[in-house]
Amino acid sequence: MPETTFLDSTELVLNMGPQHPSTHGVLRVILKLDGEKVIGTECVIGYLHRGVEKIGENRTYQQFAPYVDRMDYVAAVSNGLGYCLAVEKLLNIEAPPRAQVTRVILTELNRIASHLLWLGTHALDIGAITPVFYCFREREEVLKIFENYCGARLTTHAFRVGGLQYELYDGFEQQVKAFCDMFLPKVDEYEELLTNNRIWVARLKGVGILTGDECKEFGVTGPVLRAAGVKWDLRKAQPYSGYEQYDFDVPTGENGDTYDRYIVRMQEMRQSVRIIRQAVDRIPAGPIGKTPKVIKPATGEVYVSIEAPKGELGYFVVSDNSTQPYRMRVRPPSFVNLQALDRMVRGGLVADVVAIIGTLDIVLGEVDR
Amino acid sequence: MADEQNAEGSAPPPASGGVSEPPKQKDAPKPAAAKPPAHAAPKPPPPMAATAWEGELPNQLKERFGDQLTACSSYLGQNFAVVQPEAVIPVLEFLKLEADFDYLVDITAVDYPNRAERFDLVYILYSFRRNERVRIKTMITDAAQPRSAVPVHTGANWLEREVFDMFGIQFAGHPDMRRILLPEEWQGFPLRKEMSIIQQDNRWVRENLGIESGQ
């Protein structure tokens, strides 16, 4: 009698991706399964590696700015803001107030756009088809504002070091306000569709728990950290671009599961609207800043980070007193967050892997750079 | 070198350092007056005008690590400590357990090919309780195998793999020291300065993609 029969479960290795609709790009996950249970994972990344850091070393400070948009392409404005702040810090200059308020408005609009894209695709992964259409419909309005402002919808290149390139167009305030008024009821609508939906709740509650301590251990930031109950947001902790002047809350969750992360992101969209409304009312008059013709920072290094929609996005720039960065390191939130995937799916069901990849809200352009 | 540091050591970082227009650039802040004109040889850039980092934490670090701590400085309000390579992990441990620097933000490296210790290894830390950032820097040689930070911060795993992938720095004691972004069989370390931007591993491209080169 052989020791094992066909009923004995043996380890099954399942390859998911890189061309899998629910991996949001080209992520490949090798899953080790025991029946339906995940007993180990390995992420294979790098399919989208374009060497952004190397490109940064070979371009001038002005020329590198459009490339950062292509890392997290659904939140290009945030990437651009972080980069501009880093170089401005290195030069020890600050953008004028009008530019700062405009930057805040556009970045928060971008946060909404990014969260909407996440909500649509995440819901689609779980099996709810309707939200994706509604989310893209509203995201379109944000992209229209971007297009009117800077001429591009996705990879915007909206900010320049030292301020802005484009003056606000006529009707910007009205369009943004109209968007805010239109958008808040829509968030309620999404919540009506999902928050109490029994399938949604059953698929998300208690899935992929990551506690606050585990988050800190892995360096996970952004909504994932806040859903675990850690009230930490760089906009509050180390305000930049004048975020200290705005009144907003940092939503947190309790259990650190997928459902809490959903709730946190929904609340964040509402808070973003709150910030935008305050900012639109106080756009000061004045200059929008001028890009220095030659950017040649003194030798030195800085690390500047901002709260991107996905977490802490940092730029570590080393200058050697030339017009090109000596080293340009990007600390991508998605890359670091993705590292926690293994901890989150281990012991869970294979069907939950899709939900957990979705809830981490990764963008592979940023993971691989 | 020494007199430059004296000249700039205590001054605040130059405010107008880079924003000047090209004509003004010539009399930019560097104290070049004492030096011979720089046309003959490419002049090394002036060193970073860092100031001393004062406070409780650097004092603690000095007391604890003594000689192993080379410098505690601050540039543009950002603090960093330079330590000996063998002291990195103890410093990280100390900062995590006794000073609450419990979040390892990033690990990265900077390549200086003309220096005896070729790489700067940079650890960026953050403390949730203090709301403060520090950078720990160390200089290592090409052949050095620094100890891995994974036992202290689990999140160091992928970050160290990326440093290995891009610079070829092997971390001793790392659980899984493989390439992460580039393919496993790829030759060369792209972020080293001797690699030009268009240089690729053409052999790999030929074998795996069936085209002559990636360019």
Place this chain on the structure above:
Amino acid sequence: MGKFFRTIFLVDLFQGLWVTFRNQNPKNIYTEQYPAERPKVAERYRGAPRLNINPDNGETLCIACNLCALACPENLIVVGSERNEQTRRKELTTFTYDLSRCMFCGLCEDACPVDALELTQDFELASYTREGWIWDRQMLEEGPKPTPYKC
């Protein structure tokens, strides 16, 4: 108890369906029938490049200063010029623009001192060949001529 009734009467389901129902109004259709109706793009849209011509005398505005080529991160602009012996000024001879590598960042447009190079609202740039993306001076001055769609 309330929860129990909500569960058996499928309250959550009907709530969701009601949202879907509210969004059914055919007046709120967002889909654009693209080739049939051309979308209106923003005034500042960064699309196909154009070399502007002085409308008064039909000469190019470009002074062949090469600033756009220097500003471009992708190094895709090549400006050819020749010194005119009579006027002692540089004159533009050739201008190539490799659209296939362009990322429409607008840096060249910003760099141009005389507003000769401009990114326009044209967005129909498809080409059957890679060579078709490399635009010469004539193409840049005339703009793309997409075949219109006939319904």
